[in-house]
Amino acid sequence: MRTFLLLVRAGFRRHSTYRLALLAGMTTNSVFGFIRASVLVAAVSSAGAQIAGYDGPTVLAFVWWGQALLGVVNLWGFQEVGLRVRSGDIAVDFLRPVPPQLVYLAEDLGRAGVNVIGRGIPALLVGALFFDLARPPGLDSWVLGLVSIVLAVVVAFAGTFIVNLLAFWIVEVRGIRLMWMITSGFLCGLYVPVPWFPDWLRTFAQWTPFPAMLQNPLDILSGRVDGNAIWTTIASQSGWAVALLIAGQAVLQRGRRRLEVQGG
Template sequence: MRTFAILVRAGFRRHSTYRLAMLAGTTTNSVFGLIRASVLVAAVASAGTEIGGYDAPKVLAFVWWGQALLGAVSLWGFQEVSDRVRSGDIAVDFLRPLNPQLAYVAGDLGRAGINLILRGAPSLLIGALLFDLAAPPGLDSWVLGFVSVVIAVVAAFAGTFIVNLLAFWVTEVRGIRLVWMITSGFLCGLYLPIPWFPEWLRTLALWTPFPAMLQNPVDILSGRVDGDAIWSTLAGQVAWAAVLLILGQLVLQRGRRHLEVQGG
């Protein structure tokens, strides 16, 4: 655990050096937040009633919490692991005392933390200053909401980690990463709330791990899900995160047996 904590701190410090990138991300998030907020509020107003449990304040909270978490939850993925597989440097990771998956998830938690502070919080503050956002109904919802965010970060990492590991068997994974990014972005509730989907598409989305990566924490932090429903939401998130982590371990072990490094 001490090593894990050190790696989390190292990931936090590593990504804290990219301050201009954080500023650019905040600006982009805020601009797109304004556009999305205008469109979704207009949809609720035209309906004249709630849509899928979202009134105007809740849909605004959905938009701005989604924008705030966009930098923390790695929906766009990463390619560091696939690059190390192609170069053979992954062999060095296998020689280290900590399991490679745990080492990388620790670094990703640090990255998520600094992104949430320097990129997410300012975006959310801008949204709160410009709009009337719904808030969690109590302290327990706030606390469990941020627990949900941590689980979402782990689930998103675990899924992308598996995609990266496919580099053990294919020469280039960029196309697969692109498909994963588009699919996850659509089915996680990034563009529209999943309760707004047609029934068949909503059912399909709920049978995937993607809602655990964004829709679930946003629902808790926007107050749409509260009371005992929070616990069932967290249970579903934990289950999907565990499935993806276990699957990642299996793929990692198969890749380790497949790995062949030549040269010196």
């Protein structure tokens, strides 16, 4: 655990050096927050009082918490692992005492922590300053909402990690990464809430890990779900996190047996 925490801190320090990038990201998220808020509030107003349980304050909370989490949850993915597999540098990771999956997960958690401070909180404050956002109904919703954010980061990492590991069998995985990014962005609730989907599409999305990457924490933090429903949401996210981490470890071990590195 001490080693893992040191790796998290190292990831935090590494990504905290890009201060201008954090400022640019926060500014962009805030600008698009105003645009998204206007569009979704107009949709709710045109439909009457609410859509699928979302009224004005709830949909505003959905928008601004979503903008705050854009840099925290890595929905755009990463390519470092895939590049290391393609070049053979992943062999060095196998020689280290800490499993590669754990190392990259720790670094991603550190990156998420930096983005909470540098992008998430400022963007959320901008939204709260200009709009009437719905709030979690109690302290338990706040605490479990934060837990849900951590689980969302883990699920997003674990899924992208598996996609990167396909480089053991496919030399170029950029196309697959792009497909994963597009699909996850649509089904995780990045554009509109998943409950707004048609019944068949909403059911399909709920059978995938994608809502666990964004929609689930947004439901808790916007106050849309509370009570026992929060625990059901957390349990679903935890299940996906564990399942994807185990699957990633299995794919990693299978790819390790396939790996060939010339020169020693």
